[in-house]
Amino acid sequence: xxxxxxxxxxxxxxxxxxxxxxxxxxxxxxxxxxxxxxxxxxxxxxxxxxxxxxxxxxxxxxxxxxxxxxxxxxxxxxxxxxxxxxxxxxxxxxxxxxxxxxxxxxxxxxxxxxxxxxxxxxxxxxxxxxxxxxxxxxxxxxxxxxxxxxxxxxxxxxxxxxxxxxxxxxxxxxxxxxxxxxxxxxxxxxxxxxxxxxxxxxxxxxxxxxxxxxxxxx
Amino acid sequence: xxxxxxxxxxxxxxxxxxxxxxxxxxxxxxxxxxxxxxxxxxxxxxxxxxxxxxxxxxxxxxxxxxxxxxxxxxxxxxxxxxxxxxxxxxxxxxxxxxxxxxxxxxxxxxxxxxxxxxxxxxxxxxxxxxxxxxxxxxxxxxxxxxxxxxxxxxxxxxxxxxxxxxxxxxxxxxxxxxxxxxxxxxxxxxxxxxxxxxxxxxxxxxxxxxxxx
Numbered sequence: 461x462x463x464x465x466x467x468x469x470x471x472x473x474x475x476x477x478x479x480x481x482x483x484x485x486x487x488x489x490x491x492x493x494x495x496x497x498x499x500x501x502x503x504x505x506x507x508x509x510x511x512x513x514x515x516x517x518x519x520x521x522x523x524x525x526x527x528x529x530x531x532x533x534x535x536x537x538x539x540x541x542x543x544x545x546x547x548x549x550x551x552x553x554x555x556x557x558x559x560x561x562x563x564x565x566x567x568x569x570x571x572x573x574x575x576x577x578x579x580x581x582x583x584x585x586x587x588x589x590x591x592x593x594x595x596x597x598x599x600x601x602x603x604x605x606x607x608x609x610x611x612x613x614x615x616x617x618x619x620x621x622x623x624x625x626x627x628x629x630x631x632x633x634x635x636x637x638x639x640x641x642x643x644x645x646x647x648x649x650x651x652x653x654x655x656x657x658x659x660x661x662x663x664x665x666x667x668x669x670x671x672x673x674x675x676x677x678x
Numbered sequence: 679x680x681x682x683x684x685x686x687x688x689x690x691x692x693x694x695x696x697x698x699x700x701x702x703x704x705x706x707x708x709x710x711x712x713x714x715x716x717x718x719x720x721x722x723x724x725x726x727x728x729x730x731x732x733x734x735x736x737x738x739x740x741x742x743x744x745x746x747x748x749x750x751x752x753x754x755x756x757x758x759x760x761x762x763x764x765x766x767x768x769x770x771x772x773x774x775x776x777x778x779x780x781x782x783x784x785x786x787x788x789x790x791x792x793x794x795x796x797x798x799x800x801x802x803x804x805x806x807x808x809x810x811x812x813x814x815x816x817x818x819x820x821x822x823x824x825x826x827x828x829x830x831x832x833x834x835x836x837x838x839x840x841x842x843x844x845x846x847x848x849x850x851x852x853x854x855x856x857x858x859x860x861x862x863x864x865x866x867x868x869x870x871x872x873x874x875x876x877x878x879x880x881x882x883x884x885x886x887x888x889x890x891x
Contacts, residue, residue: 461684468791468842469819473812478828482873484732484803489703494731494803495724496710505680508846512793517687519695528794528809530702533709537698538690543680546712548690552697554711566719572726576735579799581773582846607684610844612791614818626774629845637682645845647776652838656819664838666818669845 461513462604462613464520469614469656493529497536498575501563503543508580509636513608514538584642586628590672592646596622597678600648600670608636611674615666619678620650623667631671644672736802739770740850741871743800745864747777748855761850765800772799772848778841779852780881785836786851787825787878789817790843797848801876808877818842828879851876856884866890 485491515535516523523531540546545560567575592598602617610632624647634641649667652659698705713719743765747754757764761775775797778786790796791814796804807813817824821838825831832838841849853875859867869890874880 465792467811467815468789470811470815471819473815476807476810476812476816476824476827478807478879480806482805484736486806487703489706491728491732492710492724493706495727496706496713496719498727499719499723500713501718503680510680510682513684514687515793517684518691519688522691522695524811527702528806530705533702533705534691534694534698537694537705537709538687539680541690541694542686545718546716548693548697550712551694551708552699554708554715556712556715559716560718563718566717567723568720569722569726572723572730576727576730577771579772580846583773610792612842612844614791626845626847632845638680645847647847652840658820662834662838664821664840666840666842668842669847671845 461516461606461609463516464523465516466613468612487527490527490529493532497532498572499567500536501566503539503545503563505638506539506543507635507638509608509630509632510638511535511539512632513636514542516608582630583626584628584630586642586644588644590625590644590646592622592625592644592672592675592677594622594624598622598646598648598675599678601674601676605633607633609633609674611670612668614655615648615650615668615670618650618654620648620654620668623647623649626669629671631673633671633673645669646672646675648675731798731803735799737871737873737876738868739768739802740797740800740873740876741868742768743770743777743850744852744871744876745868747852748867749864754852757852770800772797774845774847775800775850776841776847777850777852778839780854780878782854783836784839785825785830785832785878785881786839786841786849787817787821788841788843788849788851789814791815791818792842792844795843795846795848797850800848800850801873805873805877825879825881828874830879830881832881851878853881853883856882856887858884858887 628642652664
């Protein structure tokens with residue numbers, strides 16, 4: 461969707477705080493948010509792309525101004541309400557008026573040592589062969605889609621070159637709707653000069669990982 | 679049952695905005711109490727995860743990978759070919775990793791313009807600036823300006839390669855080994871490697887030689 465989250469190339473944001481202290485968490489509550497998310501029994505039909513989409517839908521002013529982990533709190537709160545696991549009323553006071561059914565029991569402290577070593581795998585087997593091959597000239601589709609997508613606005617309609625093929629990966633646009641589908645995934649390289657007028661004459665390049673249906677042959 | 683409907687989520691966000699406590703720490707406290715009451719979270723498990731991300735998983739892991747690549751050319755070749763498989767040799771489990779190498783005439787820098795994807799399992803928690811709008815918006819368009827703010831000056835001859843983490847593939851920059859470290863042991867080399875050099879917001883590690891005994 462054409463949301464505030466799609467930030468690549470937007471101008472007017474000022475300088476970066478490069479002198480930030482290098483610590484894992486700047487406030488104790490931030491660490492707590494991450495811990496809760498990792499410890500929580502999720503609804504069976506939640507996934508990373510649904511989470512990302514729910515975060516993208518935070519009101520634009522909040523998205524740009526609220527601390528990162530506070531946005532996680534807001535996103536999970538919205539997901540809990542949407543899935544009928546909690547009500548806004550309950551989230552205001554922190555007291556439960558009902559218990560959800562059908563969720564798995566909470567993760568125990570003993571499970572953490574195994575869980576911390578298991579990273580998810582997003583590669584899937586599909587029957588169809590990939591349409592593009594390394595070296596192909598491609599163009600990113602001109603139009604975005606409503607709902608979740610991982611095709612950033614700044615490359616839409618621009619020409620790039622397929623640099624690598626990664627097999628088929630879970631397709632985020634479908635995954636965020638609860639549909640299981642995979643598509644070939646490619647690394648596509650774009651010349652900076654193709655993307656930005658001020659990069660004219662430079663050899664700099666920008667690489668993105670794009671799913672097959674985001675691309676057309678150039 | 680989850681309703682996968684953008685409009686419903688937007689309305690819930692508006693509702694939450696006007697009703698939840700305004701302090702982030704208070705909002706979180708209410709959420710945690712509620713999840714504990716609903717038997718969805720065991721607070722002791724939360725403590726255990728906090729410990730993992732505060733002490734155990736951090737940039738030292740990535741530094742270990744870089745140092746190994748500097749001393750072992752065959753490991754380096756495997757790392758550049760299939761990052762995830764190579765770092766598994768060091769005991770770090772992940773599935774989708776691409777390692778990109780800085781050379782005399784290329785500089786790599788990593789971003790996630792759409793959210794804040796980061797190789798947490800190798801580098802630990804990402805810096806705040808990595809998650810903020812300024813970095814995410816600017817680095818794909820003006821990488822040289824961003825690098826300049828980080829104190830990295832690049833000549834025109836050096837090609838900048840920006841990697842936007844739009845899928846589940848994560849990136850690790852392999853910085854250049856500074857001259858004058860030829861006789862260093864691997865563990866000492868690892869102490870030289872900074873988090874920012876593995877994101878690409880630092881380039882020359884020569885200045886750190888004096889700091890690493």
